[in-house]
Amino acid sequence: MDDRAAELAAALAALEQRLLAACEAAGRPRADVRLVAVTKTHPASDVQVLRDLGVEDFGENRDQEAKDKAAAVPEVRWHFVGAVQTNKARSVATYADVVHSVDRPGLVQALSRGADRAGRVLDVLLQVSLDGDPARGGALPADIPGLAEQAAAAAGLRLAGVMAIAPLDADPTQAFAQLAEVSARLRDDHPDAHAISAGMTGDLEQAIAAGATHVRVGTALLGRRPPVSR
Numbered sequence: 044m045d046d047r048a049a050e051l052a053a054a055l056a057a058l059e060q061r062l063l064a065a066c067e068a069a070g071r072p073r074a075d076v077r078l079v080a081v082t083k084t085h086p087a088s089d090v091q092v093l094r095d096l097g098v099e100d101f102g103e104n105r106d107q108e109a110k111d112k113a114a115a116v117p118e119v120r121w122h123f124v125g126a127v128q129t130n131k132a133r134s135v136a137t138y139a140d141v142v143h144s145v146d147r148p149g150l151v152q153a154l155s156r157g158a159d160r161a162g163r164v165l166d167v168l169l170q171v172s173l174d175g176d177p178a179r180g181g182a183l184p185a186d187i188p189g190l191a192e193q194a195a196a197a198a199g200l201r202l203a204g205v206m207a208i209a210p211l212d213a214d215p216t217q218a219f220a221q222l223a224e225v226s227a228r229l230r231d232d233h234p235d236a237h238a239i240s241a242g243m244t245g246d247l248e249q250a251i252a253a254g255a256t257h258v259r260v261g262t263a264l265l266g267r268r269p270p271v272s273r
């Protein structure tokens with residue numbers, strides 16, 4: 044095993060302990076929570092190492108980078124976790140298995156058309172804005188029921204649940220409790236849409252306590268990312 048592989052193996056073991064402890068504290072089985080390794084900015088070779096260590100789900104947030112890695116390592120599940128520009132939806136639909144960041148009617152329509160054209164079915168999560176500022180991504184909780192109806196009826200899409208990023212300046216416990224309420228309301232009408240994607244390196248314990256079914260972890264697993272300029 045080379046240095047990077049040893050480093051990733053150690054980080055994965057430490058993260059697994061964290062996930063186990065968080066599940067135990069929440070009285071939930073570990074199998075309830077899926078780890079999505081967010082590999083953005085890190086090379087496809089890291090994906091291959093983590094795959095060989097048993098990680099099955101990988102997340103990316105930029106189309107070109109995601110497309111290249113999905114082509115290099117097609118046999119894992121690819122999750123798109125970043126904002127999707129409408130003109131990238133067709134591309135995303137060709138390789139993503141799950142899109143976590145669906146937040147507007149035009150995107151539902153574009154992903155549906157792309158999935159249909161590619162002969163694929165995408166799981167979609169509706170991203171919820173928890174700070175009342177949809178400019179940062181996510182739909183307002185009041186807009187989720189309408190978006191859910193649209194996604195549930197769209198060809199090529201399967202409505203799978205909700206996603207959120209805790210606001211920077213807020214208590215994550217409170218934010219994830221709000222997300223859990225949105226999820227409960229969604230499941231009244233769409234009982235199969237039970238996924239809750241919440242929790243990152245800094246707040247995965249609070250997310251698991253609040254019922255997260257997917258945690259999206261980058262830094263704790265892969266190390267620091269170079270600062271992004273865009």
Ligand SMILES: *Cc1c(COP(=O)(O)O)cnc(C)c1O
Pocket residue numbers: 081083104124125208243244245259260261262263
């Ligand atoms: C980068 C990213 C993550 C991972 O964040 P870390 O703090 O590095 O674990 C999770 N979710 C989204 C949407 C991201 O863009």
